[in-house]
Amino acid sequence: MAGSHPGLTNLQRLEAESIHILREVVAECERPVMLYSIGKDSAVMLHLAMKAFYPAKPPFPLLHVDTTWKFKEMIAFRDQRVRELGLELLVHTNAEGIAQGIGPFTHGSSVHTDVMKTQGLKQALDKWQFDAAFGGARRDEEKSRAKERVFSFRSGQHRWDPREQRPELWRLYNTRVHRGESIRVFPLSNWTELDVWQYIYQENIPIVPLYFAKERPVVKRDRALIMVDDARMPLHTGEKPEFRKVRFRTLGCYPLTGAIESEADTLPAIIGEMLAATTSERQGRMIDHDSAASMEKKKQEGYF
Amino acid sequence: MAPANMEQNVEEQLRAHRRKDLLRFITCGSVDDGKSTLIGRLLYDSKMVFEDQLSTLEQDSKTVGTQGGALDFALLMDGLAAEREQGITIDVAYRFFSTARRAFIVADTPGHEQYTRNMITGASTANLAVILVDARKGILTQTRRHAFLVSLMGIRKVVLAINKMDLVDYDQATFGRICAEFTAFGRQINLDAVTAIPLSALKGDNVTARTSTMDWYEGQTLIEHLENVETIDQSRSAPFRLCVQWVNRPDLNFRGFSGTIASGEIYSGDTVRVLPSGKEARVARVVTYDGDLAHAVAGQSVTLTLDHEIDIARGDVLASPLDPPAIADQFNTTLIWMSEEPLLPGRSYLVKIGTKAVTGTVTSIRHKINVNTLEQLAAKTLALNEIAVANIQLAQQITFDPYEKNHETGGFILIDRITNATVGAGLIRFALRRSKNIHWQAVEVDKSARANHKHQKACVLWFTGLSGAGKSTVANALEKKLFALGRHTYLLDGDNVRHGLNRDLGFTDADRVENIRRVAEVSKLMVDAGLIVLVSFISPFRAERELARNLLQPDEFFEVFVDTPLDEAERRDPKGLYKKARRGEIRNFTGIDSPYEAPHNPEFRIDTTHVSAEEAADLILRLLNERGMLGGQA
Numbered sequence: 001m002a003g004s005h006p007g008l009t010n011l012q013r014l015e016a017e018s019i020h021i022l023r024e025v026v027a028e029c030e031r032p033v034m035l036y037s038i039g040k041d042s043a044v045m046l047h048l049a050m051k052a053f054y055p056a057k058p059p060f061p062l063l064h065v066d067t068t069w070k071f072k073e074m075i076a077f078r079d080q081r082v083r084e085l086g087l088e089l090l091v092h093t094n095a096e097g098i099a100q101g102i103g104p105f106t107h108g109s110s111v112h113t114d115v116m117k118t119q120g121l122k123q124a125l126d127k128w129q130f131d132a133a134f135g136g137a138r139r140d141e142e143k144s145r146a147k148e149r150v151f152s153f154r155s156g157q158h159r160w161d162p163r164e165q166r167p168e169l170w171r172l173y174n175t176r177v178h179r180g181e182s183i184r185v186f187p188l189s190n191w192t193e194l195d196v197w198q199y200i201y202q203e204n205i206p207i208v209p210l211y212f213a214k215e216r217p218v219v220k221r222d223r224a225l226i227m228v229d230d231a232r233m234p235l236h237t238g239e240k241p242e243f244r245k246v247r248f249r250t251l252g253c254y255p256l257t258g259a260i261e262s263e264a265d266t267l268p269a270i271i272g273e274m275l276a277a278t279t280s281e282r283q284g285r286m287i288d289h290d291s292a293a294s295m296e297k298k299k300q301e302g303y304f
Numbered sequence: 305m306a307p308a309n310m311e312q313n314v315e316e317q318l319r320a321h322r323r324k325d326l327l328r329f330i331t332c333g334s335v336d337d338g339k340s341t342l343i344g345r346l347l348y349d350s351k352m353v354f355e356d357q358l359s360t361l362e363q364d365s366k367t368v369g370t371q372g373g374a375l376d377f378a379l380l381m382d383g384l385a386a387e388r389e390q391g392i393t394i395d396v397a398y399r400f401f402s403t404a405r406r407a408f409i410v411a412d413t414p415g416h417e418q419y420t421r422n423m424i425t426g427a428s429t430a431n432l433a434v435i436l437v438d439a440r441k442g443i444l445t446q447t448r449r450h451a452f453l454v455s456l457m458g459i460r461k462v463v464l465a466i467n468k469m470d471l472v473d474y475d476q477a478t479f480g481r482i483c484a485e486f487t488a489f490g491r492q493i494n495l496d497a498v499t500a501i502p503l504s505a506l507k508g509d510n511v512t513a514r515t516s517t518m519d520w521y522e523g524q525t526l527i528e529h530l531e532n533v534e535t536i537d538q539s540r541s542a543p544f545r546l547c548v549q550w551v552n553r554p555d556l557n558f559r560g561f562s563g564t565i566a567s568g569e570i571y572s573g574d575t576v577r578v579l580p581s582g583k584e585a586r587v588a589r590v591v592t593y594d595g596d597l598a599h600a601v602a603g604q605s606v607t608l609t610l611d612h613e614i615d616i617a618r619g620d621v622l623a624s625p626l627d628p629p630a631i632a633d634q635f636n637t638t639l640i641w642m643s644e645e646p647l648l649p650g651r652s653y654l655v656k657i658g659t660k661a662v663t664g665t666v667t668s669i670r671h672k673i674n675v676n677t678l679e680q681l682a683a684k685t686l687a688l689n690e691i692a693v694a695n696i697q698l699a700q701q702i703t704f705d706p707y708e709k710n711h712e713t714g715g716f717i718l719i720d721r722i723t724n725a726t727v728g729a730g731l732i733r734f735a736l737r738r739s740k741n742i743h744w745q746a747v748e749v750d751k752s753a754r755a756n757h758k759h760q761k762a763c764v765l766w767f768t769g770l771s772g773a774g775k776s777t778v779a780n781a782l783e784k785k786l787f788a789l790g791r792h793t794y795l796l797d798g799d800n801v802r803h804g805l806n807r808d809l810g811f812t813d814a815d816r817v818e819n820i821r822r823v824a825e826v827s828k829l830m831v832d833a834g835l836i837v838l839v840s841f842i843s844p845f846r847a848e849r850e851l852a853r854n855l856l857q858p859d860e861f862f863e864v865f866v867d868t869p870l871d872e873a874e875r876r877d878p879k880g881l882y883k884k885a886r887r888g889e890i891r892n893f894t895g896i897d898s899p900y901e902a903p904h905n906p907e908f909r910i911d912t913t914h915v916s917a918e919e920a921a922d923l924i925l926r927l928l929n930e931r932g933m934l935g936g937q938a
Contacts, residue, residue, distance in 0.1 A: 010326040010407040019605035051593035056554035169428035176724040272314040
């Protein structure tokens with residue numbers, strides 16, 4: 001690094017800020033949990049947690065809300081990472097949703113997401129009585145997130161009220177809640193998509209192979225390439241999965257996550273594509289499309 | 305480009321991105337000044353606006369835009385549906401962009417209601433402020449307000465962005481006039497390093513590119529300035545401070561103190577002083593996941609181990625022994641109020657500073673400051689967005705530096721203890737010496753000795769309820785019974801105390817808080833004297849009853865809620881006060897035009913519509929006996 005007294009770099013500052021936030025929650029909250037969604041942001045958040053408490057292990061469990069429609073490779077990756085790091089993983093699935101047979105193909109993306117993801121998450125937080133939950137959301141992802149606090153207060157019904165947010169000054173965070181209320185905490189609030197990829201590259205953080213381009217069976221629907229990940233995917237007449245070299249910019253439920261055609265099978269190649277990209281990463285997510293305000297509405301209902 | 309070449313190119317870009325430093329800045333100005341257009345242009349020119357976001361923007365510009373269907377960059381900024389529908393900006397938003405040299409975080413704050421609260425929040429993490437001025441209008445009242453708040457929060461680097469130069473024909477004289485006026489004002493408020501840039505956010509002149517329109521301007525464009533301004537903050541050269549966040553003890557062989565270095569730097573082997581204990585030790589290791597460091601600086605999150613065992617907990621401060629922070633419990637501060645609920649002197653709030661949280665009260669408001677004129681005004685309370693110089697008193701001593709020396713150890717927030725909301729922020733100016741001179745006189749005949757002598761345990765029975773609920777009647781009946789049993793009691797009655805000790809107080813919220821604070825302190829002294837104290841006060845606010853409770857030990861305070869519904873109390877109206885209040889002859893009357901906050905979990909609840917005063921007194925007496933307050937002989 002040039003200069004005799006270099007300042008901290010952007011990534012060093014972001015890393016230190018995230019570690020500060022992680023520690024603050026562990027020091028002040030009774031029952032924290034880390035929402036682990038298996039994607040690249042979760043991978044970075046988990047890596048930061050390993051750093052924040054070193055040489056101790058992160059003193060909280062990971063929680064995965066499994067909709068049962070995640071890519072198979074995501075679940076395999078999840079189990080492998082947890083084993084390697086020696087951490088506790090809690091998995092919750094909305095049993096009522098399963099009993100009702102809720103799924104993205106039969107009920108559409110918004111019902112599926114609400115029942116299996118939002119309601120499932122609320123059930124899990126209530127079941128284990130967590131008073132703080134870390135999430136990997138970033139402010140640069142979406143407009144309503146840009147206005148959300150690092151410590152996002154939720155009512156007993158898990159609702160977010162954008163007009164009742166607590167001011168956050170300096171490095172001082174107000175973690176106080178009444179019994180039954182909780183906070184969602186976003187240690188990556190100030191990271192951009194490029195920062196996340198840069199950090200994964202620099203720190204050599206393992207990520208799900210789905211981010212890398214590979215020949216995968218896909219069908220084209222409503223302008224999106226959907227991967228046929230298992231036999232539950234109903235094929236329309238005349239529809240036939242074809243192998244194309246594709247990868248994913250974000251990961252979620254496979255029927256709701258569009259792939260992009262790509263040759264990028266290394267990290268620098270992925271980042272190269274990202275730097276040249278003309279669409280934002282959430283574009284591949286079906287749930288954001290309804291209206292620009294849909295994320296805000298979901299958050300008010302208790303979605304992360 | 306061939307794939308191999310592309311990868312090489314990407315790796316170069318990554319190396320460049322990895323070397324980038326970070327500048328956090330705040331933009332101050334209202335919608336009319338072109339603030340959103342300016343930020344929109346910075347994002348757009350640095351390619352942070354994607355095609356899908358642009359298509360949403362184009363769509364929104366047509367339906368709710370204010371630019372006649374042309375791209376309305378303000379819509380890119382307004383993140384919430386409520387904001388887009390109402391055409392306003394509610395809250396502080398953070399924006400991100402980067403150039404080849406530097407990454408930027410912009411705190412974007414709205415220009416109208418709640419302005420002060422949001423601007424103070426955004427400014428607290430900023431190293432630089434961009435103050436926007438409309439070239440046609442020059443320095444306005446709001447420009448002065450923005451400059452004052454920037455100066456208050458200790459931002460020393462200021463850009464005066466004189467926007468809309470295209471609308472004054474790029475006139476150099478106009479630019480010069482505005483600069484001169486601002487510089488003169490800036491000197492009054494200690495803003496001396498001001499860089500003025502003439503620009504047009506709409507046309508792009510001097511934002512990211514120099515154009516031929518203002519040949520007379522020889523300085524940098526806005527983005528050049530932002531890219532080159534010094535970012536190594538003053539905290540780096542200040543003395544070492546680390547507020548201990550968390551004690552890391554994975555096993556018996558490791559005991560580390562985790563925290564973010566607030567200022568200065570630390571080398572392995574340095575001696576640190578632990579505050580407030582004053583003990584010293586050497587740093588044995590600077591531990592991180594990536595290996596031990598020989599040296600760490602302000603802004604880094606580390607874990608320190610020491611060469612010998614000292615008792616250290618969260619909230620303690622590790623500091624340089626050569627220039628240690630001070631310790632005190634009374635301060636002169638600047639307060640910024642951020643809640644719809646007014647600040648009430650005497651009310652107990654939670655004060656969080658560094659990693660320490662203690663209770664405290666505002667003892668007096670010296671004066672509030674009109675943020676538009678800088679005028680000093682007398683005040684008894686503070687409303688949302690008001691700023692004041694005020695003295696505070698904390699329940700215990702804390703480690704601090706004056707805010708201008710160190711933002712991390714001199715800035716604090718105030719939290720409401722009932723709602724848990726963050727209600728204010730404060731800047732420590734200096735400690736009040738008085739706190740050093742008043743010591744609690746230790747006495748040998750103590751509370752329990754005096755109480756034992758009277759065959760009782762001292763306590764407070766705090767009767768609360770509406771006027772006319774029957775508090776004094778029940779308290780009176782109970783005191784007679786206690787007296788008959790040979791117990792030593794005293795009844796503090798609201799009306800009686802207001803004739804003497806609290807004669808100077810009225811019925812505003814602020815005076816009600818002070819009224820209760822004094823009574824709570826008096827009852828505490830009486831408990832110390834070994835008495836059973838009956839307090840009969842409306843005491844309408846939960847916070848003050850909590851304050852009274854917190855002055856005493858947990859088994860010494862009994863809240864008695866004399867629960868009479870408003871219509872029943874009004875029907876009884878023993879002193880004719882409700883009638884007067886209804887006629888408007890008495891103002892701030894509890895239950896009529898001033899709120900009563902019922903207790904959530906009182907020790908006793910008396911429903912006077914079902915039990916008489918005598919029955920209620922017997923009930924309380926029985927429960928006191930069961931709890932051993934009467935020495936088991938009643």
